[in-house]
Amino acid sequence: MRSIGVGVIGAGVMGAEHARLIACEVSGAHLAAVADADLARAEAAAQGGRTMADPEALIADPAVEAVLVASPDATHQRLVLAAIAAGKPVLCEKPLAVSTDECLEIVAAEARAGRRLVQTGFNRRFDPAYREMKAIMDDEALGGVRILHCQHRNVAAPAWFTGAMAVTNSLVHEIDICRWLLSTEYSAVTVIPSPAGDPVLFVFETEAGSLVSVEVFMNAAYGYHVHAEAVCVKGTIAMAHPAPIRIRRDGAQEGRFPENWIPRFRDAYRIQNQAWVDGIRAGTPPADGSTAWDGLVATCLADQVVAAMATRQRIPLTLPPRPC
Ligand code: ISE
Numbered sequence: 001m002r003s004i005g006v007g008v009i010g011a012g013v014m015g016a017e018h019a020r021l022i023a024c025e026v027s028g029a030h031l032a033a034v035a036d037a038d039l040a041r042a043e044a045a046a047q048g049g050r051t052m053a054d055p056e057a058l059i060a061d062p063a064v065e066a067v068l069v070a071s072p073d074a075t076h077q078r079l080v081l082a083a084i085a086a087g088k089p090v091l092c093e094k095p096l097a098v099s100t101d102e103c104l105e106i107v108a109a110e111a112r113a114g115r116r117l118v119q120t121g122f123n124r125r126f127d128p129a130y131r132e133m134k135a136i137m138d139d140e141a142l143g144g145v146r147i148l149h150c151q152h153r154n155v156a157a158p159a160w161f162t163g164a165m166a167v168t169n170s171l172v173h174e175i176d177i178c179r180w181l182l183s184t185e186y187s188a189v190t191v192i193p194s195p196a197g198d199p200v201l202f203v204f205e206t207e208a209g210s211l212v213s214v215e216v217f218m219n220a221a222y223g224y225h226v227h228a229e230a231v232c233v234k235g236t237i238a239m240a241h242p243a244p245i246r247i248r249r250d251g252a253q254e255g256r257f258p259e260n261w262i263p264r265f266r267d268a269y270r271i272q273n274q275a276w277v278d279g280i281r282a283g284t285p286p287a288d289g290s291t292a293w294d295g296l297v298a299t300c301l302a303d304q305v306v307a308a309m310a311t312r313q314r315i316p317l318t319l320p321p322r323p324c
Contacts, residue, residue, distance in 0.1 A: 005032030010071035096295025120295030143233025223257025
């Protein structure tokens with residue numbers, strides 16, 4: 001089968017990693033071009049390939065058969081709509097768009113196109129640890145999940161981070177992965193910030209009856225650490241310690257944490273991008289990939305959780321009607 005020409009938009013941390021994955025680690029695809037307003041940055045990411053400043057030109061380029069959007073969040077909707085209009089499959093980094101209305105326009109445009117063109121880049125759905133947890137949960141040998149406990153710790157919030165971004169930028173991953181793991185929707189949320197404001201504890205209730213607790217800590221200092229443990233009727237399913245190596249010395253054992261999410265989720269990004277390319281080649285998008293609707297759900301719920309953070313009240317969570 002022929003190789004798919006992928007154009008990557010955005011050459012920041014994530015765009016550069018996606019360009020590297022497409023060029024070096026994903027089979028059945030090649031890096032056709034990289035677009036970034038900063039051409040030097042595009043060139044650094046392009047692995048010797050073509051670069052351009054204008055993302056719309058990249059989408060229109062005949063050598064680009066599929067588009068990977070990793071530009072700033074506020075540009076996502078415009079670029080995803082342009083890819084749909086060009087009839088090109090698009091993998092968009094989370095969030096799909098910055099408001100529910102913007103996401104609804106994407107869902108409607110994809111429906112008008114008459115085929116699935118959009119995948120939202122919730123990479124954790126392809127992480128081997130989360131996938132194994134889901135397989136064990138779905139097997140039901142341990143009974144239903146009563147509580148899913150999650151920790152999401154970053155070393156330090158970037159200078160440009162706002163309080164709401166702990167939800168829209170970080171918690172949004174748990175919003176997506178936990179409804180996928182539990183095959184349910186959320187019914188309510190309660191938000192309890194620590195006295196210092198960071199970490200924040202979020203408790204979700206789900207339609208299936210399980211609870212989801214998430215600690216988001218933006219300034220955990222010691223390392224990047226994402227963890228989940230499902231407390232089931234007959235046992236628990238917990239991720240192993242995420243440090244890839246152990247050092248033993250002086251009568252003690254030490255594990256090292258990565259500085260950010262890229263080393264922790266490198267396999268997840270590679271498997272996600274490979275599944276996206278395989279889906280394009282086979283004409284069948286990956287079954288577990290996050291759809292445009294899933295992207296809408298995450299953005300829509302994140303907005304409601306931000307509102308709940310301000311009131312500290314338990315609030316019911318709702319979704320707009322799903323277009324047929
Ligand atoms: C970042 O944008 C990501 O997507 C990471 O996966 C997440 O862990 C981090 O908290 C976000 O800031």
